[in-house]
Amino acid sequence: MSDKFTLDDLRRIMRECAGEDENVDLSGPIGDRGLEDLGYDSLALLEIASRIQREYGIPMSDESIAEMTTPNEAVTYVNKRFATI
């Protein structure tokens, strides 16, 4: 079964709601880079999380946000939650 939420979905959300740092190429291999390193601070993560929550109906707890330190972790988390609903 293919993932319902892909890295590209996350890229789109990141761009739309939090913008992108000029020094970072979001379309590049960013999956395992730190979100903070990519220029996304605590507020940006909250904004991204609440967008995911609204668009995909996935509840994003404080703990889940704290655990998402890379894009791949975020994608994995969302897909895991999909599996449980």
Next chain:
Amino acid sequence: MTAVVTGVGVAAATGLSLSAHWEQVLEGRSAIGPITRFDSSRYPVKLAGEAGDFHTAEHVPSRIAVQTDRWTHLGLTAAAQALADAGIEPADQPEYEMAVVTASSSGGTEFGQREIHRLWSKGPDHVGAYQSIAWFYAATTGQISIRHGMRGSCGVVCTEQAGGLDAAARSRRLLSNGARMVLTGGTDASLCPYGLTAQLTTGRLSTQTDPAVAYRPFDRQADGYVPGEGGALFVMEEESAAVARGAPQIYGRLSGFASTFDPAPGSGRPPGLRRAAELALADAGLGPADIGVVFADAVGVPELDRQEAEAITALFGARGVPVTAPKTMTGRLYAGGAALDLVTAMLAVRDEVLPPTVGVVEPAPGYDLDLVLRARPAPVTAALVLARGYGGFNAAAVVTTTRS
């Protein structure tokens, strides 16, 4: 302590730099046009001084743009210009000696409308994380201080359209309290449906559809003003410190400030604008005869125009001083208006030329003002800038030359 201006940034309908603004203003070319930022068909006001050439993406990094309102975009842009113009690299300066004081009139108006709209149309979980830092009146000061690493005193002054002068007055105080430089001034951008609707309630906006005559203060047919967006931010320093560091230029001195407040409605006491002007002159150690031009508040509402004309003639005599209002070309910029007037007045003194007031067809009889209707050369060494804010705020500032 002599405060001087060493760097200026402008973002307004008349230009996205001080030189572009000055050039257009001297030509007497109005930048007022139809409202394009939203569908205005529902509203009686059709014109505005939009900063049409300002595209956020060209000036503000996207990471910052998403978390800020247009008012802050304009402020960040003017701030960066002002610092560059002053030849200041903040990283090389003592961090606690760089202060930021901006004026704000209505905060992140459009951003705020969008989030309240989401809340009421879709629910509380649709309110974005950035509402908490974009809407409030301190957003521009905070973002400027963060972007440039300025850790000194931070201020936000809200006295509606008098704010630009009050912020500069507070900044001068900081210069004698240990700040080496202050980035000050103001911007505003309230051209969104809710912002305009709120402004309608003052009854002071012009409903004319011809940009050429919509905003004509002191005219026989004056019937309100046109709103605009943008403003100016500038770098203030103590004069000897500016000279010592080799500042690339000194635009002029800010020699006097004062603020007063009108009496409560119904008290029968006189308005406070004249007193503000007198106090500012006294603060500058000058008399009316020293002033070569008055940059009027020029609301364009007959009763308020009359009050201002009375204050000016009481101080200078009938037709005793040239009076101008280049804001007729930008519309009224709220917190940004008086700040832009201040730097425009500084260039008038520097270049010894008075910019015109446009739109005036026939000066109202009885005001006895020497209105500058065409750019006019004049050996001016000092200018008086007047500003009033909704509710009764009056502010005055005196700008003087550095020529000896």
Next chain:
Amino acid sequence: MTGRTAVITGIGVVAPGGTGTKAFWETLTAGRTATREISLFDAADFRSRVAAECDFDPRQEGLSPQEERRMDRAAQFAVVAAREAWADSALDRGGLRPERIGVSLGSAVGCTMGLEDEYVVLSDAGRFWEVDPTYRVPQLYGYMVPSTLAVEVAWASGAEGPVSLTSTGCTAGLDSVGAGVQMLVDGLADVVVAGATDAPISPISVACFDSIRATTPNNADPEHASRPFDLHRDGFVLGEGSAVLILEEKSAAMRRGAHIYAEIVGYANRSNAFHMTGLKPDGREMAEAIRVALRQAKLDPQAVDYINAHGSGTRQNDRHETEAFKRSLGERAYQVPVSSIKSMVGHSLGAIGSIEIAACALAIEHRVVPPTANLHHPDPECDLDYVPLTAREHDVDTVLSVGSGFGGFQSAMLLTRSGRA
């Protein structure tokens, strides 16, 4: 105009727990919390449903029907507090020249409650982005510009001197009093009405703090939800209210035999230039503001007898300011009582800075330090004396009050018992 000193000769407070300075001080010294389930609107769909609300009836507090209609709740608070402060000062108002009365008010979010209420109507609950101007109220523009709050207080005070509103977010109530002191010290006014007001308990403000998860989700136990310095704290509790002070020049106040609560002897603010909401744990810039305020007051850290903390009840704040106290006061930080009245009256954004200054003046007056309520399980990383649960009799001659807010702003103010020449 050197040598002029600002003193507090009148206090007015509208705070959760009771209107008026007397009720406010009783709440604080009893260690009573005024936090509860939100009743000002239906908050069922919100993450945080707890707030510290004022039981405030504008008519009962003396506002006329027209004043009530014209003013947003934040303005109503400020005018009621200002009237109490004037009465408390016992100044002969007829003998004052209006031109020599100044106003310096503070607010973080202005008249947002009125602004939101009207938006609901004009947009028809979010139906029209191009809002329908037909049903607009005449005071709508007054709601959009926070300067209205200063206008109302100026009118209520008969002020025609310098009038301004300072809006530096959550430090506004310290910064506005600082600006008021400056007006007085500079000789721009003989009497300054200084304070701050905020009334943010409305859907948009609650939602905006929900979205950044800054407020407490502890909806099950509202009375104990504001827990600064406690290991189990989980965010701040939104509050509302106002405090207004009458400031006079010291020698003039003494000449007329005024009751002097305290002198304001030092004030500074600094910015962290780090993040709009985030704080570095080192407390560096707040420490700098404290040091500058001490220098201005010509006091050394040993002089400080009590610290009124920002104490918002977020983990990052509590650690940040604890570090700032240690950094600026050294060993003295461990010796003085530190408390947060936000544990009782919540965090009323810009207003709280002035409310806290009022509390500091009263602490000097009554020689009592208000407690930090709900502090049952001290956070081991916050290792100062936070005066848990119970007010404490303590000779307070010099107080440090601090504030920290969005934008990265850090403010510090010093008050001393009057009498030092």
